[in-house]
Amino acid sequence: MACADARPPAWALALAALGLLASARAAARLALWVYAVFLRPAKPLRRRYGAWAVVTGATDGIGRALAFRLAASGLDVVLVGRDPDKLAAVAADIKAKAKQRRPDAEVRTFAVDFTADDAAARVVALGEFLRGLDVGVLVNNVGASYPYARYFHEVDEELARRLIRLNVEAVTRVTHAVLPGMVERRRGAIVNMGSGASAVMPSDPLYTVYVATKAYVDQFSRCLYVEYKSKGIDVQCQLRCGTLEYASVAMIFNIHRLFCKTYFGRNFYITY
Numbered sequence: 100m101a102c103a104d105a106r107p108p109a110w111a112l113a114l115a116a117l118g119l120l121a122s123a124r125a126a127a128r129l130a131l132w133v134y135a136v137f138l139r140p141a142k143p144l145r146r147r148y149g150a151w152a153v154v155t156g157a158t159d160g161i162g163r164a165l166a167f168r169l170a171a172s173g174l175d176v177v178l179v180g181r182d183p184d185k186l187a188a189v190a191a192d193i194k195a196k197a198k199q200r201r202p203d204a205e206v207r208t209f210a211v212d213f214t215a216d217d218a219a220a221r222v223v224a225l226g227e228f229l230r231g232l233d234v235g236v237l238v239n240n241v242g243a244s245y246p247y248a249r250y251f252h253e254v255d256e257e258l259a260r261r262l263i264r265l266n267v268e269a270v271t272r273v274t275h276a277v278l279p280g281m282v283e284r285r286r287g288a289i290v291n292m293g294s295g296a297s298a299v300m301p302s303d304p305l306y307t308v309y310v311a312t313k314a315y316v317d318q319f320s321r322c323l324y325v326e327y328k329s330k331g332i333d334v335q336c337q338l339r340c341g342t343l344e345y346a347s348v349a350m351i352f353n354i355h356r357l358f359c360k361t362y363f364g365r366n367f368y369i370t371y
């Protein structure tokens with residue numbers, strides 16, 4: 100006959116307690132995720148970081164869309180790109196839209212070709228151009244990939260140089276030009292465009308140089324995040340996967356997430 104006060108063995112109780120703890124942890128993470136993705140209010144960017152946003156590669160794609168959103172969220176914007184005519188056209192569009200909400204909205208442009216031999220000097224000039232502006236947000240968006248997949252031995256000198264100049268040198272130089280002002284003001288946010296291909300996927304064959312340059316952006320951002328945390332500057336690397344349209348939509352409609360800590364407790368956000 101079974102004994103009425105038979106208790107489960109100690110090891111079973113310990114396992115049950117462990118299971119309970121694991122479930123509670125998973126539930127807490129899920130709740131934090133729901134909060135971060137759907138409920139968390141936007142940061143007041145202008146008040147928190149400063150009046151101006153600088154966006155590189157702002158004449159097309161994600162950079163252009165982000166520039167519109169940053170202007171709509173109350174920031175004045177400096178558009179950086181290589182084509183003066185495109186810059187002027189995008190600036191006029193953004194200004195027309197932003198002025199509907201804020202008559203004193205400002206948009207300025209600065210032309211630099213980050214693959215040209217004078218790029219380093221032009222970025223120094225960009226630093227001068229920005230001096231005196233309360234730059235709160237820097238989006239290092241400019242970047243490029245292969246026109247099509249290819250083996251590494253088929254990557255020619257010109258393509259490799261272009262990828263390194265755009266994906267590595269531009270982010271490094273522009274950050275170096277903008278940071279001193281942020282340090283002085285003890286506030287700022289830097290968003291660097293990485294890629295899920297370098298951090299989420301275990302490898303991305305046939306895009307080797309692209310992915311390697313984006314791994315640089317990832318580590319560059321992590322280290323800067325730690326270096327400048329105590330100086331009031333947030334640094335974030337966007338690791339995006341997916342098509343242009345989907346990545347853009349996800350980012351544009353959730354711009355406040357760009358500047359918030361993630362539910363992973365790290366200052367990195369993964370947008371699919």
Ligand SMILES: NC(=O)c1ccc[n+]([C@@H]2O[C@H](COP(=O)([O-])OP(=O)(O)OC[C@H]3O[C@@H](n4cnc5c(N)ncnc54)[C@H](OP(=O)(O)O)[C@@H]3O)[C@@H](O)[C@H]2O)c1
Binds near residue numbers: 156160213292
């Ligand atoms: N799209 C995606 O799904 C995806 C995924 C992962 C990561 N990313 C990263 O996100 C960033 C933006 O991607 P995107 O797809 O939006 O790019 P995109 O549509 O090709 O736009 C690139 C922007 O950079 C500018 N640009 C190109 N070469 C330049 C140069 N030599 N000097 C100055 N500006 C130059 C372009 O100017 P023009 O208008 O004159 O061409 C354009 O404004 C990149 O860093 C990319 O690696 C994108």
